[in-house]
Amino acid sequence: QSRPDLPGTLERTSTMSTIASTFMAVAATAATRPVGRRAGPARSAPAFSTSRATFARKSVSTRGRGALVVRAAEEKPLGVFKLEYDISNDDAHRPKDWKEPVVVAVSGAAGQISNHLLFKIASGEVYGQDQPVALRLLGSERSREALEGVAMELEDSLFPLLREVNIGIDPKLVFADADWALLIGAKPRGPGMERSDLLEMNGAIFVEQGKALNEVAKPTCKVCVVGNPCNTNALIAMENAPNLDRKNFHALTRLDENRAKCQLALKAGVFYETVSNVTIWGNHSTTQVPDFVNARIDGKSASDVIGDQAWLENEFTPAIQTRGGLLIKKWGRSSAASTAVSIADAIKALVTPTREGDWFSSAVCTDGNPYGIAEGIIFSMPCRSTGDGSYEIVEGLEINDWLRERIAVSEEELTKEADCVSHLTGKTGGACELQGAEADTMLPGEM
Numbered sequence: 001q002s003r004p005d006l007p008g009t010l011e012r013t014s015t016m017s018t019i020a021s022t023f024m025a026v027a028a029t030a031a032t033r034p035v036g037r038r039a040g041p042a043r044s045a046p047a048f049s050t051s052r053a054t055f056a057r058k059s060v061s062t063r064g065r066g067a068l069v070v071r072a073a074e075e076k077p078l079g080v081f082k083l084e085y086d087i088s089n090d091d092a093h094r095p096k097d098w099k100e101p102v103v104v105a106v107s108g109a110a111g112q113i114s115n116h117l118l119f120k121i122a123s124g125e126v127y128g129q130d131q132p133v134a135l136r137l138l139g140s141e142r143s144r145e146a147l148e149g150v151a152m153e154l155e156d157s158l159f160p161l162l163r164e165v166n167i168g169i170d171p172k173l174v175f176a177d178a179d180w181a182l183l184i185g186a187k188p189r190g191p192g193m194e195r196s197d198l199l200e201m202n203g204a205i206f207v208e209q210g211k212a213l214n215e216v217a218k219p220t221c222k223v224c225v226v227g228n229p230c231n232t233n234a235l236i237a238m239e240n241a242p243n244l245d246r247k248n249f250h251a252l253t254r255l256d257e258n259r260a261k262c263q264l265a266l267k268a269g270v271f272y273e274t275v276s277n278v279t280i281w282g283n284h285s286t287t288q289v290p291d292f293v294n295a296r297i298d299g300k301s302a303s304d305v306i307g308d309q310a311w312l313e314n315e316f317t318p319a320i321q322t323r324g325g326l327l328i329k330k331w332g333r334s335s336a337a338s339t340a341v342s343i344a345d346a347i348k349a350l351v352t353p354t355r356e357g358d359w360f361s362s363a364v365c366t367d368g369n370p371y372g373i374a375e376g377i378i379f380s381m382p383c384r385s386t387g388d389g390s391y392e393i394v395e396g397l398e399i400n401d402w403l404r405e406r407i408a409v410s411e412e413e414l415t416k417e418a419d420c421v422s423h424l425t426g427k428t429g430g431a432c433e434l435q436g437a438e439a440d441t442m443l444p445g446e447m
Helices: 112-123 144-156 195-216 230-239 254-268 302-306 309-321 323-331 337-351 401-420
Strands: 059-064 067-072 102-107 133-138 162-168 180-183 222-225 249-251 279-281 289-291 360-365 378-384
Touching (some): 102 112, 112 133, 112 144, 112 337, 133 144, 144 162, 180 230, 180 337, 195 230, 195 401, 222 230, 222 337, 230 249, 230 360, 230 401, 249 378, 254 279, 254 289, 254 302, 254 360, 279 401, 289 309, 302 309, 309 323, 337 360, 378 401
Parallel strands (some): 102 133, 102 180
Antiparallel strands (some): 249 360, 279 289, 279 378, 360 378
16 A cells, blocks of 8 residues: 555565566455456465555646646556456355356556457447456566556446456466467558568567477467467467467468458448358468358359459458558548457357358468468468367368469468578578568558
8 A cells, every 4th residue: 555654656466476567466355356356265366366456646737826836646556457256155146057167368458459359248239248357467568557447348348257357477477277269469561661570570579489388388288369460470479489389370261261251241232141152362471362152142153143243352351351451541530449359250160050051251270271282370260169268170071273372372471480580480591581672561540
């Protein structure tokens, strides 16, 4: 608590470390208000917890009678950032069908995408209304205060299923015992930066996070990489986490799938729900291939329903590839809300059985794939799930000459990206060929 007798000072209290350490989770005492539902007696805090504490004060400037007055702001504890909770003590109050809490770690947790996504997760929309959630939020030194604000808003929302909120800046602490890791944070591309430079810069981040997952996450942890270039960032994380199954790693292409479904529905004059079997092949870049050949509208071939092959090849495909840039022109910023929705959709696709005859898109490891794609890269393909978090690649899709030619281009690009980061994935002999304007296939708005 702050010292009432010494305004403007701060007493940092911690059972295991100081607030200046690399983890900032704040544990509740037994007397504090729980997040959404009354808790039983608090358990002893694990090593990564700290006691309820305040954070650094700010000076507040005001003007009185023309003079500038600077005073120390009176700050109070920020509340229940971590609720130590034994769910068995709450049997009389919680629904009997609640499952054991699932631990979800999120990087880039103070960003715009996370600001939309975290409340979906906490509400039960993503993992289900019977699934309590423990959120572990990873930020950076620069985003400390913003991360505290995110935690405060989550607390104030009173989500019954939200049982814990931890915040920190050390992935080895935040990823501890994670069931899911949503890697949203990545460094943006700077002016004049080559794509190879961006791969190198973000590669160091995903090496660290991959090693942290390998060391402290559950071996069954499912990893979804959103930070771009997401396919190769996922590859880097996967290669640095040998304790996790390679099939546990995904790069997000569900937003591209959702965009494709939207455009097919609009062209056909039908509702989105009637569009199914849409695949995004390849890289999350302008070489991605939205597959209209195998797509269906109300159970019929999308090509037959639309009846305009020229539109499908010459307008639909580039529209999906460049949708992000168009959104920026209209909205003035890159997609955050729709990206969050697509992350939620991607998770739900893995925790809910796939509808019979349908599939979803996810960029996954190509090892042993049925389409002859080079192994050892992360490539978007059609998948289905039984709802237990696992998936299988759907076989037997028609690959005509039009698709095959474009899939090969995206495959070549991802192979070159893998060569650029070979020194980060334990490989040798790779030479980076991604230089110059011709190699610039980053999606607009994701620079």
